[in-house]
Amino acid sequence: MAQILSGTAVAAKVLERIADETKRGGIAPTLAVIIVGGDPASRVYVDNKKKDCARVGFHSLEYALPADVGQTKLLALIETLNSDPRVHGILCQMPLPRDIDERAVTRAISPAKDVDAFHPENVGRILLGDPVFLPCTPAGVMELLAEAGISLEGRHVVVVGRSSIVGKPMAMLALGANATVTICHSKTADLAGITRQADVLVAAVGRANFITADMVREGAVVIDVGINRLENGKLRGDVDYEAVAEKASWITPVPGGVGPMTRAMLLQNTLAAAAASI
């Protein structure tokens, strides 16, 4: 039976450390959060981020814009926040209304305040192995592994999913930690044959129970990034948890696995942005 990699427990430690550093640092890092429109899921994410900020002694500023705000006004707000020295981190909650180009918004946020690490300059620096900020979800996975003493060096990491916010940067961070990395996607042939070769399997697909026990090698470490809402309202990961836990050596639960780590890493990046601004 697998040991549980608890994101809830590790994130609590990270938050404690951040709160301590904030107290000692003398300045309260400030995160500006922009939300456009009334998407209920985005509202929950933004409220959670504000709560997290309060918990560690950060300031948060919310900019709630109507769905019809338009790209020009949104970019103007970002420009104002970019040049405001009181603001250390800026994030714009995605998804945005259709008439707004998300890539233009991502590019507009100053790389020095881009605490999500989505700006092309920050993405490029991750590829070059010289990051300023680490993308929150993959960074959270790395922290979780490190905390459990699981080294990736020389191990085969298989990442299922190649999105720009999870799969690709996850692969880069694992490569940076000297893993041998395979990235799989919807066109991968013999997916199960590849996932069975993984010492560490990272699932970032967005389909409940997609990774079944026959796709996992005995003793593998299984990281479930997926968050899927079932019809009964419950959250479920991409991994068939109960069956896979019988075979894996370590496994992350959903909820309580990668999710809390992602939130903690956003605070870590905001603290780093504030420290760099002094």
Ligand code: NAP
């Ligand atoms: P995404 O942009 O939809 O990407 C999904 C990836 O899965 C794509 O690369 C896709 O391949 C691949 N895929 C889809 N069907 C597949 C199949 N049958 N076989 C192999 N690969 C397949 O999603 P995302 O933003 O990366 O998010 C993935 C999941 O993680 C979602 O459930 C999301 O909610 C969750 N998430 C969680 C956190 C957290 O903090 N825990 C953070 C972010 C995201 P193609 O590229 O070929 O289409």
